[in-house]
Amino acid sequence: MKIRALAGVAALALLLTACGTSQSATPAAAxxxxxxxxxxxxxxxxxxxxxxxxxxxxxxxxxxxxxxxxxxxxxxxxxxxxxxxxxxxxxxxxxxxxxxxxxxxxxxxxxxxxxxLGLYSKKLTDVAALPAEATVAVPNDATNLGRALKLLADNGIITLKDGVGTAATERDVTANPKKLTFKPIEAAQIPRSLEDVDAAVINGNYAIEAGLKPATQALVLEKTEGNxxxxxxxxxxxxxxxxxxxxxxxxxxxxxxxxxxxxxxxxxxxxxx
Incomplete structure (x- = not known):
């Protein structure tokens, strides 16, 4: 009985110690x-x-x-x-x-x-030379796809439905004079696909990682004002x-x-x- 009592006291002490430690802990974020x-x-x-x-x-x-x-x-x-x-x-x-x-x-x-955001090409040095029925890679996530289409629209390559802005999808393209084909690709993979398409809209961070220089190599580049x-x-x-x-x-x-x-x-x- 005495051994059991001592064991019970020890267990209680251990429990109290554990509870005390838990109560005094400071959240990691703080x-x-x-x-x-x-x-x-x-x-x-x-x-x-x-x-x-x-x-x-x-x-x-x-x-x-x-x-x-x-x-x-x-x-x-x-x-x-x-x-x-x-x-x-x-x-x-x-x-x-x-x-x-x-x-x-x-x-x-x-x-x-x-x-x-910029439009890049391994085959072209001028956006005006983008051929008819060219294939253009674009990011496949919703926000960057709309942003890419707006970049093309802002530079007269396509026309988008009025007021759609950066929420644009391919369904919002109202004029595509060169009959471009858009190829949605996961943003991080687009630089690796640049050899396989006529041009590609690439996010700035991935362009830099791929050794591209947006300020000098982009055929067209997104404006910063009001961006x-x-x-x-x-x-x-x-x-x-x-x-x-x-x-x-x-x-x-x-x-x-x-x-x-x-x-x-x-x-x-x-x-x-």
Whole structure:
């Protein structure tokens, strides 16, 4: 009986100790030295985050871990599942469409930079030389497809239904004088398909990764004025004010980061105002 009593006391003490530890634990998101794991596309997002990590984060008390992704889906999936604390690869129109179609609750925190969309070709040096019945690769996700079609419309290659803007789909093309064929491809794969088509509309980050220079090699390039497609920091809804998220948002808008972007990317990536 005595042994059982002592065992019971020990078990009770262990239970109380465990409960006490649990009650005093600080949520990871609010701990100053907790690691903030951020998902990012390799170029330019991860490079910008690496600059922040190497030059600004330590002084701000931010412990940053960068996880690279080569697609536009998994960074949001893993953020929604809590495997990431934030991500940095997308613009708000894409995020809004992703939330609506996937039922996620992710929130755009702050814009950082713009990557102008461009039309590229291995066969042409002038957009006027685009032949009849040419094949043009375009991103297959809804927001970037509309953005690509608007780029072509803004440069007189096609005509879109009035007022459709960047919500355009192929059904909204009202005039296609050259009878172009549009080939929807996952955005990350388009640069690899450039040899197989006459021209391709490529997102800025993937163009840079492929060694293309948007400022000089794009046949036509998206205008930056009034452009809603600034890429920015994204978190789970409700975490916008977490201390480490606030710190990272501030650092990404620091003048040193803007100077880094301007120097490194030479107009291919443009700091958000």
């Amino acid at each position: 701990t100053q030295d907790a690691v903030l794991k951020v998902g990012a596309s390799p170029v330019p997002h991860a490079e910008i985050l690496q600059f922040v990590k190497n030059n600004l984060a330590k002084q701000a008390g931010l412990n940053l871990e960068i996880v690279e992704f080569t697609d536009y889906v998994q960074p949001n999936v893993q953020l929604s599942e809590g495997q990431l604390g934030a991500n940095f690869f997308q613009h708000k129109p894409y995020l809004d469409d992703f939330n609506a179609s996937k039922g996620t609750k992710l929130s755009f925190v702050t814009p950082v930079h713009l990557e102008p 809603p497609y600034a890429n920015g920091l994204v978190v789970q809804a409700g975490h916008e004010k977490d201390p480490n998220i606030v710190k990272l948002g501030q650092l990404l808008q620091d003048q040193k980061v803007k100077d880094f972007i301007q120097k490194k990317y030479e107009g291919a990536v443009i700091p958000a105002s």
